Amino acid sequence: MKTIKYYITFVLALITLMSCEEDNYEVGDIVAPSNIQISYEIVGEDSNNPGGDGSGLVNFTATADNTITYIYNFGDNTDAVAASGVTSHRFSKVDTNTYTVTVIASGTGGSQSTSSINIDVYSSFDDQEAKKFLTGGAGNNKKWYWAADKDGNIGLGPNEVQADGSHTYAAWFNAGSWWEDKRCMYDAEFVYSQSDEGDITFEQLTEIAYVNGDYANTIGIDGNTCHGLEVAPGLTGVKTVTLSPSSSIATEDAIDPTYRGTTINISDGGFMCWYNGESSGTLEIIEITNTTLKVRVEDGPRAWYCYFQTEKPEM
Incomplete structure (x- = not known):
């Protein structure tokens, strides 16, 4: 009986020690992304074609601090993941339309920050x-x-x-x-x-x-x-x-x-x-x-x- 008693005491002590070690474990700081910047180039845009050349194609670049990846919501019911922040998208609704493009910057621990811009794009494509x-x-x-x-x-x-x-x-x-x-x-x-x-x-x-x-x-x-x-x-x-x-x-x-x-x-x-x-x-x-x-x-x-x-x- 004495042997069993000592064994139980040892196990309880070990569990206590492991619990303490788990309590001292640190995952690290969770820092939300900040300073989101969104730039874009409408293909074919000039003074005579402010909405582009009619292709509807736009090149985007997003940057932010403390960011792992970026998600674009283009405002036309489509989304895209861009790990580097760089992506292209073709807007296909005919005529000149205004789209609200939102960038979601994702950081550590699932933290996220967002920023949006409005963009006017011309598309002449139709079928x-x-x-x-x-x-x-x-x-x-x-x-x-x-x-x-x-x-x-x-x-x-x-x-x-x-x-x-x-x-x-x-x-x-x-x-x-x-x-x-x-x-x-x-x-x-x-x-x-x-x-x-x-x-x-x-x-x-x-x-x-x-x-x-x-x-x-x-x-x-x-x-x-x-x-x-x-x-x-x-x-x-x-x-x-x-x-x-x-x-x-x-x-x-x-x-x-x-x-x-x-x-x-x-x-x-x-x-x-x-x-x-x-x-x-x-x-x-x-x-x-x-x-x-x-x-x-x-x-x-x-x-x-x-x-x-x-x-x-x-x-």
């Missing part, structure tokens, strides 16, 4: 036909599905010019109809809507995010299968959509003049089922009609080709 094809026109909405019953409903090719010149089509892989390991994504449904004023929104009606194997490996999840909100928190909800001029090598290359030159930008982490991180909601239109939509989604040195239709496919 009314694409808007009508996507939505059915002002005051309407249209539902879209994967073209699962068509060959090439998903494909893969290079996003860099290859030795043979290929980079504008799915040179590496083309899925046949009802491709076996893609079947879980074929249940996805999407709705594009247009208000009476011409504003476009997007909503994915199913919690389906298909993640290819290569990207899945980078975030530590199972690949070539479907996931949900646990992987892609921006999967659901109504998103704002803007159209902008495309700038990829595929659109700008005269070798393939069939690309439309218009890109769909879905806000707030939205995307059309195919998920490969931040670029998932940027869909470069290859071809669009009243019933079909073919887009290209960049993925670093690669590009995915996705094929959608308004008719629900039946297996």
Whole structure:
């Protein structure tokens, strides 16, 4: 009994010592960012074009003291993270519009400080036909599905010019109809809507995010299968959509003049089922009609080709 008593006393003393050591542990000072400065350059701005050259492109630089990273809210329902504080953004609402751009500077321990500026930007880009094809026109909405019953409903090719010149089509892989390991994504449904004023929104009606194997490996999840909100928190909800001029090598290359030159930008982490991180909601239109939509989604040195239709496919 004496041995047990001494052992209990020793354990209690050890716990007390550890508790004291934990009490003396210091995480360090939490200092909120300060002195936020925001500068910008509107591309093409001069005395005759105060809002820029019509491209809507603006280059931003933010600086602050005691800052780890920066988050931009551009005032058009889009956001971007810029670790260095330097980023570019294209404003696509037609005509000259005023945007309130807010920079959130993040520091240690989750501390944040914000600063905002107002900026007037002119955009001359418009694609009314694409808007009508996507939505059915002002005051309407249209539902879209994967073209699962068509060959090439998903494909893969290079996003860099290859030795043979290929980079504008799915040179590496083309899925046949009802491709076996893609079947879980074929249940996805999407709705594009247009208000009476011409504003476009997007909503994915199913919690389906298909993640290819290569990207899945980078975030530590199972690949070539479907996931949900646990992987892609921006999967659901109504998103704002803007159209902008495309700038990829595929659109700008005269070798393939069939690309439309218009890109769909879905806000707030939205995307059309195919998920490969931040670029998932940027869909470069290859071809669009009243019933079909073919887009290209960049993925670093690669590009995915996705094929959608308004008719629900039946297996």
